[in-house]
Amino acid sequence: MKLQVDGRKARGEKRRAEIIEATLRVIERDGVAGVTHRTVAAEAGVPTTSTTYHFSSLDDLLVATLISCARDMATEVYWMIDRARSRGSRGAEEVAGLLAEALGPRRGRTMAEYELYLLAARKPELRPAARRWLDVLTSMVRHDDEVAFRVFLAGIDGLLIQGLIDDEPPSADELRPVVDYLLKPR
Amino acid sequence: MKLQVDGRKARGEKRRAEIIEATLRVIERDGVAGVTHRTVAAEAGVPTTSTTYHFSSLDDLLVATLISCARDMATEVYWMIDRARSRGSRGAEEVAGLLAEALGPRRGRTMAEYELYLLAARKPELRPAARRWLDVLTSMVRHDDEVAFRVFLAGIDGLLIQGLIDDEPPSADELRPVVDYLLKPR
DNA sequence: TTTGTTTTGGGACGATCGTTCAGGTAGTTT
């Protein structure tokens, strides 16, 4: 019976998590292209071989990082829905604000998430992770109109990816009418 | 007076174009990550130094390729609109078919186009090229309802990028109701 | 303590990378 966790494994998993966080920071800053064992190790403040010890290959590191990123995004979506519900039916306001935030202060993170999308397009193993936030939304939101809901999901993705190539990020005020149109039932 | 074009420059520009085409094929197959001077040169059947001669750096090669890709996409959109107009007002049918084609037989090309998006998010010089097909659509289509049109554009992008992470590409029949909803005026 | 397991980290190896260079070829101009 081991009531106490192994101190070695505890430290190991902690470092493993730190490496994943460092990898995400590198992706936000330089994109997936900037991820190497050495850049990640430098970002995490660990020796280079530490990343090869905890991840059998660079590909494993990328996959683990993007899956972790997707999980965070899914839980964020979860709480976003929860919060929007408790605030009443001002959904459009809430969504527009979140989009503006994703394209402004959290722009790097948003880019990282779409790099996940594109990597998932080429690596089937990443697809469940990439779809997770869509699934969370689908399971939480009551959708009396299936087609309208699919349009809403597609619209969100489209607004985000188009917002990424704008010269300056759109404000919540600019996004609100579009989001409102997306949410309005007919 | 030079009535005849310089034969040397003619050959040079021809090879330059071949290199760009080869680069696009490499991107479609392996993504931007797979683009190196050597892989592109092998794909084009030219010596490695030929790519460095015609493009001052690997970045220049990528930028030139993605700008060329964007130009092709824009002219395709142009003729697509033109064709849809001449066939009457069955727009939804036409759009759904094009989306299914982009996610099926032309999947690699579609992925390449979204790699352009993501690269444009990091390189401002690429943004006009990435926005070109949006601009073409905006300038050609009469939009009495500005918001509805923006929703349509975002919806198209969302459907495409979400279709890229489906385990199997959606058919035109599956896409039609969503496209129809996007196009229907209210 | 001794033994075994897991993590750590310095060093290095071979491969591949972007890019440069110099000599050679083909085409144009004078």
Next chain:
DNA sequence: AAACTACCTGAACGATCGTCCCAAAACAAA
């Protein structure tokens, strides 16, 4: 013809890459 320009290409350099190896350290079980 000679001079000039533009393109072509084999060879190579230095840098960086992923990954492996092995000894030391930290910790657990005996």
